[in-house]
Amino acid sequence: MAQSSFNEADRSIHCPYSEKCGACAYAGMTYEGELKVKDAEIKKTFAGICTFPPINGMYRPVYYRNKVHAVVSGDKDHSIITGTYEEGTHNVVAVEQCMIEDKQCNAIMNTLRKLFASFKYKPYDEDSKQGFIRHVLMRKGFSTKEVMVVLVTGDIMFPSKNNFVKALLDEQPEITTIVQNVNNMGNSMVLGSRNKTLYGKGYIEDALCGYRFRISPSSFYQINPAQTEKLYKTAIRMAEITKNDTVIDAYCGIGTIGIVASKNAGNVIAVELNKDAVHDAKINAELNKVTNIRFVNEDAGEFLVDYAREKRADVVIMDPPRSGSTPEFLNSLLQIQPSRIVYISCNPETQARDLQLLLKGGYQVKETAAYDLFPHTGHVETVVLLSKVDK
Numbered sequence: 414m415a416q417s418s419f420n421e422a423d424r425s426i427h428c429p430y431s432e433k434c435g436a437c438a439y440a441g442m443t444y445e446g447e448l449k450v451k452d453a454e455i456k457k458t459f460a461g462i463c464t465f466p467p468i469n470g471m472y473r474p475v476y477y478r479n480k481v482h483a484v485v486s487g488d489k490d491h492s493i494i495t496g497t498y499e500e501g502t503h504n505v506v507a508v509e510q511c512m513i514e515d516k517q518c519n520a521i522m523n524t525l526r527k528l529f530a531s532f533k534y535k536p537y538d539e540d541s542k543q544g545f546i547r548h549v550l551m552r553k554g555f556s557t558k559e560v561m562v563v564l565v566t567g568d569i570m571f572p573s574k575n576n577f578v579k580a581l582l583d584e585q586p587e588i589t590t591i592v593q594n595v596n597n598m599g600n601s602m603v604l605g606s607r608n609k610t611l612y613g614k615g616y617i618e619d620a621l622c623g624y625r626f627r628i629s630p631s632s633f634y635q636i637n638p639a640q641t642e643k644l645y646k647t648a649i650r651m652a653e654i655t656k657n658d659t660v661i662d663a664y665c666g667i668g669t670i671g672i673v674a675s676k677n678a679g680n681v682i683a684v685e686l687n688k689d690a691v692h693d694a695k696i697n698a699e700l701n702k703v704t705n706i707r708f709v710n711e712d713a714g715e716f717l718v719d720y721a722r723e724k725r726a727d728v729v730i731m732d733p734p735r736s737g738s739t740p741e742f743l744n745s746l747l748q749i750q751p752s753r754i755v756y757i758s759c760n761p762e763t764q765a766r767d768l769q770l771l772l773k774g775g776y777q778v779k780e781t782a783a784y785d786l787f788p789h790t791g792h793v794e795t796v797v798l799l800s801k802v803d804k
């Protein structure tokens with residue numbers, strides 16, 4: 414099969430899997446061309462709402478993903494393959510080299526495939542519920558060089574566990590932790606709820622904007638740290654936070670934005686639904702000796718409805734998942750009336766929908782920015798600053 418390649422001159426990638434894999438919608442296009450398409454899409458999505466300056470692209474838009482996921486499956490000849498689901502199907506496309514994933518993780522994946530075969534581990538079959546290995550998830554701290562390998566298995570039983578761990582570390586000694594995640598559910602979720610640390614501390618740490626963060630297997634962490642730093646810096650600058658301000662960091666994940674924002678704030682209240690992420694977030698505050706932040710493990714909408722009844726906030730930074738925020742959250746926001754709202758989004762469609770509600774509720778757009786966190790794919794990240802319209 415043809416090798417994937419990167420063209421330095423036009424910063425395009427050429428990938429033999431791109432058509433079947435579907436992740437890189439702009440594979441083959443020059444990166445300049447891709448950024449222009451992304452600008453045009455943003456313009457169309459926010460027509461009548463706000464305008465954006467040109468999107469901030471990456472200098473070298475390859476191997477940028479610090480998180481790598483692969484499905485483990487059997488080929489027609491029963492050899493083990495790792496890869497991704499073919500777009501819209503449950504067929505697995507074998508991927509041996511990915512242009513947007515970290516190179517070291519790619520090499521570890523190749524070792525894993527070889528070891529799965531030599532240890533005679535069978536890929537898990539979703540229909541018959543037979544077999545052992547379901548998925549591999551890897552995360553790397555680009556600043557710390559820590560690497561976590563999560564082996565998702567259909568069963569807690571791990572045959573020849575110690576020998577396998579030893580063989581993996583012999584070939585890939587830079588791995589800092591190995592976790593077994595048991596997923597015996599019949600759904601499309603990658604991770605089950607049970608983690609068992611086989612080697613190391615069970616999580617990795619990374620550094621971002623001068624702070625250190627712990628990341629567990631199931632916690633959300635931005636996949637492109639170089640671009641994320643730029644995005645966070647812009648979002649926090651936009652918020653113009655002072656020591657008199659109460660700041661809400663909604664959909665906070667492991668607390669990254671709230672912790673970075675806490676430096677200039679009076680106090681920060683951060684809310685997040687995922688229990689493991691909140692656990693990480695609390696440790697992250699301690700790790701960074703941040704004492705003016707408090708974490709709430711709750712649905713952001715439910716939290717804000719209660720909060721709006723009696724409390725006030727000066728700044729709300731919100732970074733919801735792709736589905737966007739909820740009317741519950743947004744209406745409570747309108748009740749609280751913070752002087753600044755910074756809305757970060759990985760899905761312009763839902764952000765545009767939510768902005769319309771905020772504009773009707775007495776806010777205006779003051780500044781916007783877009784970052785390409787996901788080069789070659791169809792995704793973009795946008796950030797919008799809103800302020801109250803003076804009456």
Ligand code: SAH
Binds near residue numbers: 634687711712713732
């Ligand atoms: N601000 C963080 C995380 C952004 S991703 C960062 O930059 O790293 C969105 C986060 O919203 C995820 O951590 C997800 O677990 C969380 N989330 C999803 N639905 C939620 C809800 N209803 N209430 C609160 N948090 C939610």
